[in-house]
Amino acid sequence: MIPLAAYVAVSAILFLTGLLGVLIRRNFIIVLMSVEIMLNAANINLVAFSHYLESMAGQLVALFIIAIAAGEAAVGLAIIIVVFRGKLSTNVDEMNLLKW
Amino acid sequence: MIAVFFSYFALASIAAAVLTVALKNPVHCGLALLVLLLHVSGLFILLNAEFLWAVQVVVYAGAILVLYLFVLMLLNLKTDERYFHSTYLYFLGPAALGSLYVLYLLVKSPYAGAKGTAPAVAILQDGDTAAVGIKMFSDYLLQFEIVGVFLLGAIIGAIVLAKTPKPIDAGKTDA
Numbered sequence: 001m002i003p004l005a006a007y008v009a010v011s012a013i014l015f016l017t018g019l020l021g022v023l024i025r026r027n028f029i030i031v032l033m034s035v036e037i038m039l040n041a042a043n044i045n046l047v048a049f050s051h052y053l054e055s056m057a058g059q060l061v062a063l064f065i066i067a068i069a070a071g072e073a074a075v076g077l078a079i080i081i082v083v084f085r086g087k088l089s090t091n092v093d094e095m096n097l098l099k100w
Numbered sequence: 101m102i103a104v105f106f107s108y109f110a111l112a113s114i115a116a117a118v119l120t121v122a123l124k125n126p127v128h129c130g131l132a133l134l135v136l137l138l139h140v141s142g143l144f145i146l147l148n149a150e151f152l153w154a155v156q157v158v159v160y161a162g163a164i165l166v167l168y169l170f171v172l173m174l175l176n177l178k179t180d181e182r183y184f185h186s187t188y189l190y191f192l193g194p195a196a197l198g199s200l201y202v203l204y205l206l207v208k209s210p211y212a213g214a215k216g217t218a219p220a221v222a223i224l225q226d227g228d229t230a231a232v233g234i235k236m237f238s239d240y241l242l243q244f245e246i247v248g249v250f251l252l253g254a255i256i257g258a259i260v261l262a263k264t265p266k267p268i269d270a271g272k273t274d275a
Contacts, residue, residue, distance in 0.1 A: 001102075002102060002106045002146070004211050005206060005209065005211065006106065006110070007143070007147075008206045008209075008211075009203055009206050009207060010110040010114065010143070012199070012202050012203060012206055013114050013117075013199065013203070014113065014114065014117050014136075016195060016198070016199045016202070017114070017117040017118055017120075017121055018117065018121070019195075020121060020191065020192075020195050021120065023185070023188075023191050023195075024121075024184050024185045024188035024191055024192075025121065025184065025185065026184065026185055027126055027177070029126055029168065029171065029172060029175075029177075030120075030121075030126060030129050032168070033120055033129055033133050033168065034120070034121060036133065036160075036164070037117050037120060037133070037136065040136065040137065040140050040160075043156075044140060044143055044144075047143075047144055047147045047149050047152060048147055049213075050147075050149070051147040051148055051149070051220070052211070053214070053215055053216055054215045054216045054217070054218050054219040054220070055215075055216025055217065055218055056216070056218045056223075056231055056232065056235040057216070057235075059149050059151070059228075059232055060232065060235055060236055060240050060243075062149075062152055063151075063152065063155060063232070063236070064243060064247055066152075066155055066156065066159050067159075067247045067250070067251060068247070068250070069160070069164060070159060070163065070164055070251070070254075071250055071251055071253075072254075073164045073168065074167065074254050074255065074257075074258040075254050075257050075258050075261070077167060077258075078257070078258040078259075078261035078262045079261060080171060080175075081171065081174070081175070081261075081262050082261050082262065084175055090175065090177060093185075
């Protein structure tokens with residue numbers, strides 16, 4: 001029997017890896033991929049707690065997270081395409097039009 | 101036996117996550133993300149969540165990742181020489197310290213809680229898909245409908261954003 005702490009530790013490591021990716025990568029598409037890593041880490045956590053606490057709620061929330069991630073990917077990639085048309089770049093450092 | 105599978109899936113998904121963040125070529129990053137998604141779905145199998153395994157493979161690896169690869173190949177990005185943020189070394193030290201602290205706290209925690217109404221034996225009787233379906237269409241029906249409306253909005257938003265470049269260009273030349 002795997003302890004719950006092992007799943008939580010895996011999920012924490014994945015989440016921190018994704019967070020680091022969001023902070024240090026400059027390519028917008030890779031930043032979105034790092035967000036997907038973080039969402040997956042949250043999903044592992046939810047499903048693990050759902051299994052060990054014997055409740056279905058965690059699995060359902062994980063399912064909704066996957067649906068939200070699909071919408072996020074579609075809208076985010078559309079934004080990338082629009083920005084790329086104007087700037088010919090996906091570097092996050094160059095996207096400062098809305099910067100105060 | 102389960103411990104062997106768990107350690108394989110866990111270590112492979114962590115390695116794939118690190119590769120996704122660290123690799124230079126964006127397409128390689130996408131493929132590393134695919135490896136990560138498949139191994140995370142393996143973790144779902146170990147947790148008796150077969151329906152989520154199927155959804156993970158079909159929706160994540162099949163749809164979302166293909167969308168990413170489509171956009172990557174559509175844009176035909178060249179690899180940047182400086183693909184990390186210029187000050188990324190400042191992030192690495194605090195990140196390592198913070199992750200060690202978080203891991204220490206997580207392993208130390210007791211994780212007790214009130215048990216729900218779906219023990220593994222009850223789920224395995226009719227299968228995970230039946231359990232998810234019954235729960236979703238009874239207690240979570242409103243959330244299900246909201247997600248449907250949200251996805252419709254996301255589709256419309258993506259189409260509106262990606263269509264008609266001419267007004268955007270005209271506005272740009274005026275300004």
